[in-house]
Amino acid sequence: MVLFISKIGFTAYRLPLTAYRLPLTAYRLPLSIILTSVIHMLLS
Numbered sequence: 001m002v003l004f005i006s007k008i009g010f011t012a013y014r015l016p017l018t019a020y021r022l023p024l025t026a027y028r029l030p031l032s033i034i035l036t037s038v039i040h041m042l043l044s
Helices: 002-043
Strands: none
Touching: none
């Protein structure tokens, strides 16, 4: 029971962290795609 409550608390604590990291990842994704395409263009 205590483990269950602590698990809920841990999930509730991790949720905002994930919600905060999501836009960061969504923002980094196009950037990395652009970077890789630029590198490919430079190499070819």
